[in-house]
Amino acid sequence: EVQLVESGGGLVQAGGSLRLSCAASGFTFEYYSIGWFRQAPGKEREGVSSISRGDDGTYYRDSVKGRFTISRDNAKNTMYLQMNSLKPEDTAVYYCHLDHGTRYWSQGTQVTVSS
Numbered sequence: 001e002v003q004l005v006e007s008g009g010g011l012v013q014a015g016g017s018l019r020l021s022c023a024a025s026g027f028t029f030e031y032y033s034i035g036w037f038r039q040a041p042g043k044e045r046e047g048v049s050s051i052s053r054g055d056d057g058t059y060y061r062d063s064v065k066g067r068f069t070i071s072r073d074n075a076k077n078t079m080y081l082q083m084n085s086l087k088p089e090d091t092a093v094y095y096c097h098l099d100h101g102t103r104y105w106s107q108g109t110q111v112t113v114s115s
Helices: none
Strands: 003-007 010-013 018-025 034-039 046-051 058-060 068-073 078-083 092-100 102-105 109-114
Touching: 003 092, 018 034, 018 092, 018 109, 034 068, 034 078, 046 068, 046 078, 058 068
Parallel strands: 010 109
Antiparallel strands: 003 018, 018 078, 034 046, 034 092, 046 058, 068 078, 092 102, 092 109
């Protein structure tokens, strides 16, 4: 059974930092690209960042480029999102996402950035 369990959300002031973690199980982690989405109140879920299985390809949406860094540790079956210089518009529920034929989502973690 595929499971994605994330941690690390919270409340931070604008300009601060948070690190999200996503622990994966139930599949061969190193074989798959994996990524992060977020959903703000009243808005559609949007892709934030993704990382290829070989750790040699990353994607960032324009609004987070230069501030967020995605990484993975295949030995620990874990993906990370380092979020720096956070802005109020980054406030959302963040999800890790895997497309394994079927789309899988973590439970979501709230990130709130106060101004």
